[in-house]
Amino acid sequence: MRLAGLFSALFLLCGLTARADQVTDFTLDNGMEVVVIEDHRAPVVVQMVWYRAGAADEPAGKSGIAHFLEHLMFKGTEAFPDGALSDLVEANGGSDNAFTSWDYTAYYQRVAADRLELMMQLESDRMTGLILSEEDVRTEREVIKEERNQRTENEPGALFSEQRMAAQYLNHPYGVPIIGWKHEMSTLSRQDAFDFYRAHYAPNNAVLIVAGDVTPQDVRALADKYYGAIPADPDLKPRTRPEEPPQLAERRLQFADPRVAQPYVLRTYLAPERDPGDQKRAAALVFLADLLGGSGTTSVLAQKLQFDTQVAVYSSAFYSPLSVDDSTFGLVVVPAAGVTLQQAEDALDTAIEGFMADGVDMELFETLKMQTRAASIYDRDDIQGLARRYGAALASGLSVEDVQSWPDILQAVTPEDVMAAAAEVFDRRRAVTGWLMRDDAPEEVTQ
Amino acid sequence: MTRFIALIAAWICLSLPLRAEVDIQEVTSPGGFTAWLVESHDIPFTALEIRFRGGASLDAPGKRGAINLMTGLIEEGAGDMDARAFAAARDALAASFRFDVHNDALSVSARFLTENRDEAVALLRQALVDPRFDQDAVDRVRAQVLSGIQSDDKDPDTIASRTIRRMAFGDHPYGSDLEGTAESVTALTRDDIVDARARVMAQDRVYVSAVGDIDAETLGQVMDQLLGDLPETGADLPPKPEYGLSGGLTVVDFDTPQSVAVFGHQGIERHDPDFFAAYVLNEVLGGGGFGSRLMEEVREKRGLTYGVYSYLMSLDQANMVMGRVASANDRISEAIQVIGDEWAKAATDGVTQEELDAVKTYLTGAYPLRFDGNAPIANIMVGMQMEELGIDYIATRNDKVNAVTLDDIKRVAARILDPEALHFVVVGQPAGLNAGN
Known part of the structure; x- marks a missing residue:
């Protein structure tokens, strides 16, 4: 558990994700971390509370409980029963919602800046005051089953993705879907929800982000009053998950479903993530993904698979640098009509081999650097996006300093760094290659 | 550019936008x-x-x-x-x-x-x-x-x-x-x-x-x-369409576990004097947040769906009141029943004073929050021009919401909400639904 706390020396570097003078951070006496991002252009504020607990922190056999609890958190407390929180937010012209990932669960409200105090009162109240009836749990369990129907059971691509992730992670819980396996979701109980709640929801396991037309002084006073009154949980367990063993064998899978309209090949490799004080390899992988697949026109895969040849109608590379434990680096090719998945995969392999032999195209590399610089300007127009970025990073174990140094670390990446990262990550023993296929067409020609 | 990537469901805000201090x-x-x-x-x-x-x-x-x-x-x-x-x-x-x-x-x-x-x-x-x-x-x-x-x-x-x-x-x-x-x-x-x-x-x-x-x-x-160098004129706009949908149910067989239902009937023009009353009415019935009647009855009380909503679809040449729900094949018929009942109830009784007050506070409070960045404001302003709203619209919009009365709602509900005209299209393998027409 990281309780950063130190008042970070505010580097006044220009071209940061947010201007450093826009961002203030401090820690309450009970260990709750607070970040304030100022933007006085509109009288709006976003409050987000991020818990360092997500689907990857669930006990075995209880998959989906982190997300189920997120739903149940809207049911009510003694002070604000029967869904009063959302009613009050709406009555104040605001909107609210929440989301769950493998690494965190977050709740937010967006409201006029002068209503911040009420939002803090409501959000702090449900950090420890949740009340649930059996009826609440029974009905909401039906809702999450319908959510799974909508997101996953009705989407062959999502079913495929679950199977791939399960194959990617031999031991780590990232291999279990956030929404839960269907058979386990239907057994989740009120007690399961409270067990997870009591184990993880506490000020010393939470990050508060307040972004918008506010001052750090005001936020601090309010945060002390509402969140500061909640005692730290002395029994909070350190965040440890089962780790991956060495991955020694390539995995391949074919997933067929009659609802698949457009087959594709998707390969993911286990890849390092941004670590506190150590983000360089992740930064190189960000450039690798952009060079290979960041643009449908100029990147390596598009050039080789869509322009120089017409193997694909779409190709891309993707990488999520933000993760508590090992992340993945992915490649995808959607074959053109008449091209088989085997041909598409072979062309992908050839394209990657070509890239490893040719190295980085310097013109494209410089363009990506320019775009990274520009992002620090454009990003300032989206205060909620900035809030999310800080929240996700801090909830994933990074510090404010790590967030603020990230743009400079990106700028410092060299072509040699990129090629070294590529050589390291492209190891088929740590990869899963999946084919999404139409039913009863083991190796068909697309239309 | 790539046209391949499918649309990602967006948070769609229907009503228009702005903060009083926006200086256009x-x-x-x-x-x-x-x-x-x-x-x-x-x-x-x-x-x-x-x-x-x-x-x-x-x-x-x-x-x-x-x-x-x-x-x-x-x-x-x-x-x-x-x-x-x-x-x-x-x-x-x-x-x-x-x-x-x-x-x-x-x-x-x-x-x-x-x-x-x-x-x-x-x-x-x-x-x-x-x-x-x-x-x-x-x-x-x-x-x-x-x-x-x-x-x-x-x-x-x-x-x-x-x-x-x-x-x-x-x-x-x-x-x-x-x-x-x-x-x-x-x-x-x-x-x-x-x-x-x-x-x-x-x-x-x-x-x-x-x-x-x-x-x-x-x-x-x-x-x-x-x-400056574009052609001066383009093609003529097509004529207004004939509205050809009558009430009923259409089932499209598709082998998937969860049925998707889309429903609707004719709506109201953007410049109709009762548009704001209709807008407020829809907000209570099936609008944005968690508090709508449809969300309360279909999701919160019965757990029949992850999401249900209705909206005023205002196109240049046609208007509908539309909605969407998705439920497991063996539960969609109940969801449709509940939606039909709520439609009928709102058509007959309108909304309560409490609902009207709450939704006004929400709509007027939420309005200024939309103007929180260059990109969203530019998008809102071009939309206002296309809808032929005045440049002073932002300053007067909340007054129009506040002016809506219970009688206005009742009148417009009786006028536009018509359970008999409501048509459901269900895609899936719904149990217990017979496609009438």
Whole structure:
């Protein structure tokens, strides 16, 4: 558990994700971390509370409980029963919602800046005051089953993705879907929800982000009053998950479903993530993904698979640098009509081999650097996006300093760094290659 | 640009936008184009929005999908640059140009830095005025569009909305997919693309807004540069469609565990004196937040769905009240029953004073929150112009919401909500539903 706390020396570097003078951070006496991002252009504020607990922190056999609890958190407390929180937010012209990932669960409200105090009162109240009836749990369990129907059971691509992730992670819980396996979701109980709640929801396991037309002084006073009154949980367990063993064998899978309209090949490799004080390899992988697949026109895969040849109608590379434990680096090719998945995969392999032999195209590399610089300007127009970025990073174990140094670390990446990262990550023993296929067409020609 | 990636469900806000302090200037260029501008020099970039009214509704007969394909080709090469050269030039400036089209408008959304504004505008001008439509680009983007159509054909949501639109609007462009069909898109030639551009991208239907680090004089020059060499007129808008949908139920068999239902009937015009009453009514019935009657009855009380909503669909030439729900095949019939009951109840009784007060507080409080960035404000302002709302609309909008009375709601509910006319299209294998018509 990281309780950063130190008042970070505010580097006044220009071209940061947010201007450093826009961002203030401090820690309450009970260990709750607070970040304030100022933007006085509109009288709006976003409050987000991020818990360092997500689907990857669930006990075995209880998959989906982190997300189920997120739903149940809207049911009510003694002070604000029967869904009063959302009613009050709406009555104040605001909107609210929440989301769950493998690494965190977050709740937010967006409201006029002068209503911040009420939002803090409501959000702090449900950090420890949740009340649930059996009826609440029974009905909401039906809702999450319908959510799974909508997101996953009705989407062959999502079913495929679950199977791939399960194959990617031999031991780590990232291999279990956030929404839960269907058979386990239907057994989740009120007690399961409270067990997870009591184990993880506490000020010393939470990050508060307040972004918008506010001052750090005001936020601090309010945060002390509402969140500061909640005692730290002395029994909070350190965040440890089962780790991956060495991955020694390539995995391949074919997933067929009659609802698949457009087959594709998707390969993911286990890849390092941004670590506190150590983000360089992740930064190189960000450039690798952009060079290979960041643009449908100029990147390596598009050039080789869509322009120089017409193997694909779409190709891309993707990488999520933000993760508590090992992340993945992915490649995808959607074959053109008449091209088989085997041909598409072979062309992908050839394209990657070509890239490893040719190295980085310097013109494209410089363009990506320019775009990274520009992002620090454009990003300032989206205060909620900035809030999310800080929240996700801090909830994933990074510090404010790590967030603020990230743009400079990106700028410092060299072509040699990129090629070294590529050589390291492209190891088929740590990869899963999946084919999404139409039913009863083991190796068909697309239309 | 790639046309392959399917639409990601967006948070759609229906009512329009603004904060009282938004200071809009109307700018007229030397060449006679007008724009709405909010100067904001805090961040060194500009968000620029351009709309061409008519959009994909202007497809020539038998050429459905031509304007959509053309839109995907605007930045696939211009002037002496092929697609790759154009993209490289744009990316080197860190500018972004997005071209999109729906049935009422073709949209251009541009974002460029102050430090290289002249180069970015010159590049965008080439795309707007001198696109190449190279045959290899046509074929490449066409393959992406065809791939998308193929996916749509197996997507229950798309099948449902496609079915209800075809039943409601028949042969009118609103009645078919703007992407076209595999057959119509396969048959399109480069000449069709050139013609599609001439039909929609013309001076007599253009709307412009800008927000950010730019002044009125510069914006005038930018408009003349971007738009001055476009054709003066485009194709005529199609006539209003005949509304052909009657109440009932249509089931489209599709083997999937969760049925998707789309429902609707005729709605109300944006400029109808009762529009605000209808808007407030819908907000109570099935609008945005968690507090709507449909969410309460279908999700919160019964757990029948993850989400259910209704909305006023205001198109240039047609209006509907529409909604959507999804439930497991063995539960969708109950969801539909509950929705029908709520529809009937609201049509007869309207809403309560408590509901009206709560929804007014919500709508008027939420309104100023929309104006929280250059890009959203530019988007809102161009929409206001297309809807022919006055430049002072932002200051008066909340008054219009507050002026709605219980009697207004009751009157408009009786007028537009009609459970007998409500048609459900269900895609899936619903249990216990018999398709009547």
